[in-house]
Amino acid sequence: GEDVEQSLFLSVREGDSSVINCTYTDSSSTYLYWYKQEPGAGLQLLTYIFSNMDMKQDQRLTVLLNKKDKHLSLRIADTQTGDSAIYFCAEMPGSNTGKLIFGQGTTLQVKP
Amino acid sequence: GAVVSQHPSRVICKSGTSVKIECRSLDFQATTMFWYRQFPKQSLMLMATSNEGSKATYEQGVEKDKFLINHASLTLSTLTVTSAHPEDSSFYICSALAAGTNEKLFFGSGTQLSVL
Numbered sequence: 001g002e003d004v005e006q007s008l009f010l011s012v013r014e015g016d017s018s019v020i021n022c023t024y025t026d027s028s029s030t031y032l033y034w035y036k037q038e039p040g041a042g043l044q045l046l047t048y049i050f051s052n053m054d055m056k057q058d059q060r061l062t063v064l065l066n067k068k069d070k071h072l073s074l075r076i077a078d079t080q081t082g083d084s085a086i087y088f089c090a091e092m093p094g095s096n097t098g099k100l101i102f103g104q105g106t107t108l109q110v111k112p
Numbered sequence: 113g114a115v116v117s118q119h120p121s122r123v124i125c126k127s128g129t130s131v132k133i134e135c136r137s138l139d140f141q142a143t144t145m146f147w148y149r150q151f152p153k154q155s156l157m158l159m160a161t162s163n164e165g166s167k168a169t170y171e172q173g174v175e176k177d178k179f180l181i182n183h184a185s186l187t188l189s190t191l192t193v194t195s196a197h198p199e200d201s202s203f204y205i206c207s208a209l210a211a212g213t214n215e216k217l218f219f220g221s222g223t224q225l226s227v228l
Contacts, residue, residue, distance in 0.1 A: 031215045042205055042221035098144050098209040102155045
């Protein structure tokens, strides 16, 4: 079946890089996403990557995709206290356009 | 970026009443919208897929008579929680798939429903 796994917690110091990891099981996934959620708020789309790409960079964010290992990561450079939030990895199964399978979310704590 | 407006952001109601939640795509059209439910400190679980002009498709275990979905236009989907009970208390979030794309998905700000 479809499953997405993330580590639950990451703590970094301000200015350091953060790397949030995600694994998924569906080899037919077409797109993979990273969303950010602050307390009591909705999901903010950070970035997404098509499954035939292995890297995407957008300002401080770098997404790496290892399709063979079904591993996705999000690197945040120069992490700031405002980056503290829950980060969700999600995959779009190949058979279901628009339907997302989410990981449990990784809480990122940024210490000053 | 594209904006999805969800209203209300917070609602408290008595047990047995019905609550309607609106999801609007403000600057794009969305032929398909999705409704998710999120429990505290947990991930999002898809409840149903809402297609403009047709009946919604519900995920296994989601009661369609309990959670009524209407997608009357290309920019609006509504979720009505009927005869709400305390166990329906949750955070409900919608997402909208931008028309003409397969991948551009934007989420609303969510609705916190508390049933007393």
